[in-house]
Structure formats: structure tokens, C-alpha cells
Amino acid sequence: MDALTTITTRASPLKLGEPGPSPAQVRTLLEAAIRAPDHGKLKPWRFLVVEGAGRDRLGDLWVEGLRRREPAAPEVMLQREREKPLRAPLIIVVIARIVRDNAKVPAIEQIGSAASAAQNLQLAAHAMGFGCLWRTGATAYDPVVKAGLGVAAEDEIIGFMYVGSIAAAGPLRPLAVEDYAAPWPAAS
Numbered sequence: 126m127d128a129l130t131t132i133t134t135r136a137s138p139l140k141l142g143e144p145g146p147s148p149a150q151v152r153t154l155l156e157a158a159i160r161a162p163d164h165g166k167l168k169p170w171r172f173l174v175v176e177g178a179g180r181d182r183l184g185d186l187w188v189e190g191l192r193r194r195e196p197a198a199p200e201v202m203l204q205r206e207r208e209k210p211l212r213a214p215l216i217i218v219v220i221a222r223i224v225r226d227n228a229k230v231p232a233i234e235q236i237g238s239a240a241s242a243a244q245n246l247q248l249a250a251h252a253m254g255f256g257c258l259w260r261t262g263a264t265a266y267d268p269v270v271k272a273g274l275g276v277a278a279e280d281e282i283i284g285f286m287y288v289g290s291i292a293a294a295g296p297l298r299p300l301a302v303e304d305y306a307a308p309w310p311a312a313s
């Protein structure tokens with residue numbers, strides 16, 4: 126698939142399944158991710174690769190976070206949270222490692238750079254025939270979850286990238302460039 130086709134045909138999958146990427150394919154995904162643009166050579170991204178039983182550990186951590194956020198959460202809700210990481214054979218956690226006091230590269234640029242890495246990864250997965258769904262939610266901002274993953278308080282979880290074979294493809298949403306882009310200055 127050429128690069129433009131990859132970009133313009135990407136859609137988030139509705140359902141993922143086995144098999145996930147091989148170790149060599151995971152490496153390729155990460156190689157694509159670290160080609161993201163980066164102001165100041167800060168390389169403000171880190172990745173955690175979660176597979177197999179690691180997903181159970183991640184589920185337990187998410188439950189810990191949910192318990193803190195919602196102490197009255199019923200068991201059915203906790204169980205659903207515990208099982209969420211099992212929705213894909215592979216989850217790559219994309220983290221923005223932020224240098225807060227950099228005079229030239231403010232935090233927003235570092236976050237943008239790490240988000241570009243996440244998008245590179247998502248597009249690479251698509252180019253390789255896998256599906257990739259970008260998720261965050263309250264879990265991504267939960268201090269318990271961040272600490273459990275070894276993410277410093279001043280850093281940010283950019284996304285939990287769910288990767289696997291496509292069990293149910295998502296729709297390619299209709300989009301019109303005119304809705305989002307305009308010449309400037311506007312014609313009078």
C-alpha cells in the first residue's frame with residue numbers, strides 16, 4: 126500500500142482479534158512511531174508494549190484506578206474494566222515524556238510530537254494489514270494508572286493503542302476538506 130493510500134483509507138476497527146503482530150512486526154510499528162517530527166530533538170515519546178499476561182496486569186491496574194475514581198463502582202463495572210485490555214492481542218501505551226521548563230519547546234509541542242508518534246504507529250499498523258484503535262478515557266489521566274505504569278506525574282499518557290487482526294472493520298467516515306480548510310485571507 127503506498128503512503129497516501131494508507132493515510133486516506135485508515136479507519137478505526139470495531140473489533141480486534143488474534144493474531145497480533147509478531148515481535149518483528151511490533152518492532153516495525155515502533156520504528157515507524159519514532160520517525161515522528163520532533164522539535165529540539167527531545168524525542169518526547171516512550172512506549173510500553175503490553176501483550177499476553179501483561180494485559181491482565183494492565184486490567185488489574187485499570188480496576189485499581191476505577192476503584193479510586195469511583196469507590197461505589199459495582200463489581201460488574203469493575204469486571205468490565207478488568208477485561209478491557211483483552212480486547213486486543215497487543216496494547217502499546219504511548220507516553221509523552223515532557224520537559225516542562227524547555228524555553229524553546231513548550232509542553233504543547235512535545236505532546237503534539239508524541240501524538241504524531243501515536244499516529245505514525247496507527248498508520249503503520251494499517252499499512253501492515255492490522256487494525257489499530259486509539260483509546261484514552263479517564264484511565265489515561267488517572268494518577269494510580271500512571272504510577273503503576275511508571276509514568277511520571279508531569280508526563281502524559283497520549284493513548285492506549287489497541288492493535289490486532291481486524292475482526293470487524295470500522296467504516297471509512299465521509300469527510301469533506303471544505304468543512305475544515307479555507308483560503309486565507311478569505312475572498313471578499
Ligand SMILES: Cc1cc2nc3c(=O)[nH]c(=O)nc-3n(C[C@H](O)[C@H](O)[C@H](O)COP(=O)(O)O)c2cc1C
Nearest residue numbers: 135136137138258259260261262283284295296298
Ligand atoms: C487522543 C484520542 C483519544 C481517543 N480515545 C478514545 C476512547 O477512549 N474511546 C473511543 O471509543 N475512541 C477514542 N478515540 C477515537 C477513536 O480512536 C477513533 O479515532 C474515532 O472513533 C474515529 O474513528 P476513525 O479513526 O475511524 O475516524 C480517541 C481518539 C484520539 C485521537
